[in-house]
Amino acid sequence: MTEQAQEPGWATARTLAEALPYIQRYNRETVVIKYGGHAMGEEAVARLFAADAVLLKMLGLHPVIVHGGGPQISAMLKRAGVQSTFIDGLRVTDAATMEVAEMVLSGAINKEIANWITIAGAEADVRGVGLSGKDARLITVEKAVRTRKNPDTGKDEAVDLGFVGEPKLIDPHLIEALIRAEQQYIPVVAPIGVSADGDTYNINADTVAGALGGALKAKRMLLLTDVAGVLDKRGELIRQMSVADARAAIADGTATGGMIPKLETAIAAAEAGIEAVVILDGRRPHAMLVELFTEHGAGTMIFR
Numbered sequence: 001m002t003e004q005a006q007e008p009g010w011a012t013a014r015t016l017a018e019a020l021p022y023i024q025r026y027n028r029e030t031v032v033i034k035y036g037g038h039a040m041g042e043e044a045v046a047r048l049f050a051a052d053a054v055l056l057k058m059l060g061l062h063p064v065i066v067h068g069g070g071p072q073i074s075a076m077l078k079r080a081g082v083q084s085t086f087i088d089g090l091r092v093t094d095a096a097t098m099e100v101a102e103m104v105l106s107g108a109i110n111k112e113i114a115n116w117i118t119i120a121g122a123e124a125d126v127r128g129v130g131l132s133g134k135d136a137r138l139i140t141v142e143k144a145v146r147t148r149k150n151p152d153t154g155k156d157e158a159v160d161l162g163f164v165g166e167p168k169l170i171d172p173h174l175i176e177a178l179i180r181a182e183q184q185y186i187p188v189v190a191p192i193g194v195s196a197d198g199d200t201y202n203i204n205a206d207t208v209a210g211a212l213g214g215a216l217k218a219k220r221m222l223l224l225t226d227v228a229g230v231l232d233k234r235g236e237l238i239r240q241m242s243v244a245d246a247r248a249a250i251a252d253g254t255a256t257g258g259m260i261p262k263l264e265t266a267i268a269a270a271e272a273g274i275e276a277v278v279i280l281d282g283r284r285p286h287a288m289l290v291e292l293f294t295e296h297g298a299g300t301m302i303f304r
Contacts, residue, residue: 019293026292027060030179032213032221032274034206035113035282036068048285049224050116054126056288057186062179065188066212068205069109073101087146089261093162093202101202105190106132114188126184133167133193134200136174139208141165141193141201165193165201167208170215206265214272221274222291223262224282229300230259240301243267266302276303 033053040046056063070091074084077100085092093101110130117128133139144164147156178185189212191205206223213221230238230246233254241249246263249255255263259279266277280287280299291298 022293023059026219029219030062030064030216032209032218033063033065034209034223035065036205040067045283046116051120052286052288053117053186054121057126057184058124063186064175066191066205066209067109067113069105072109073104076100076104087159087161090161090164093164098163098200098202102192102200106192110188110190117186124184126186128188129178129185130188132190137171138174139167139193140169141195141203142168163201165203167193167211170211172215175216206262210265210269213269213274217273219275221269221277222288223277223279225279226283228281229279230255238300239297243270243304246302270302270304276301
């Protein structure tokens with residue numbers, strides 16, 4: 001290596017040059033990002049995430065962010081003296097809980113993320129726009145239906161989750177208008193939807209990201225989590241999986257616990273039209289950039 005190449009700035013220039021093929025690959029493509037977990041609760045990490053989202057926009061991508069907020073909802077309910085109940089990972093949501101969930105998700109969290117993006121993108125006038133599925137009927141839901149086996153009778157019985165919904169119809173026109181506007185907007189979507197009757201429902205954020213990504217025909221969906229990705233039975237990271245591989249990992253016990261619903265979301269998203277879904281650790285700084293703009297990747301890719 002020449003002495004000149006070791007001077008400050010040359011390594012950065014080389015990295016940018018090596019990223020060119022990937023920048024061209026994603027130019028004017030939509031990337032849906034599910035942002036949640038502990039990465040969302042730390043201000044320093046949140047600021048880095050916002051700056052990376054702005055960088056994606058400046059490099060010609062159309063980032064669309066869907067965020068969660070389960071821990072924050074639980075904390076607010078606890079302060080209010082309300083005990084949360086979960087069935088198959090879904091929070092049983094009565095009217096009072098729904099009111100708190102909407103306040104936390106569509107209010108505090110959504111606007112904070114949008115604000116961090118606007119601050120990070122101030123020089124280039126890139127702005128975060130906070131939305132929920134209730135805006136312009138972006139997400140129409142139907143009531144989620146779950147069953148559990150009765151231990152006494154052995155029969156499956158319906159379980160009422162309250163105001164928990166599943167996306168029935170995604171109308172992407174508002175998002176498409178924002179990402180293709182002359183101004184530089186980054187949509188930030190809270191996982192709240194509305195039924196055909198006008199009732200408000202809480203939705204699993206991973207599910208929203210997958211449904212929205214499918215409707216937008218996104219090139220990539222990034223599921224930012226608290227783990228490196230899908231691990232094999234030896235505890236080593238699996239870099240790539242087909243949809244068939246992902247189903248097999250669920251069936252043979254390779255995927256366990258919270259990874260199962262994430263793989264199920266990835267499978268559904270890939271089958272809905274997203275080219276590939278990547279599960280990666282959102283706590284690592286610049287994980288999105290490593291995944292999209294280097295040959296190494298940063299997590300587990302699930303593809304059709």
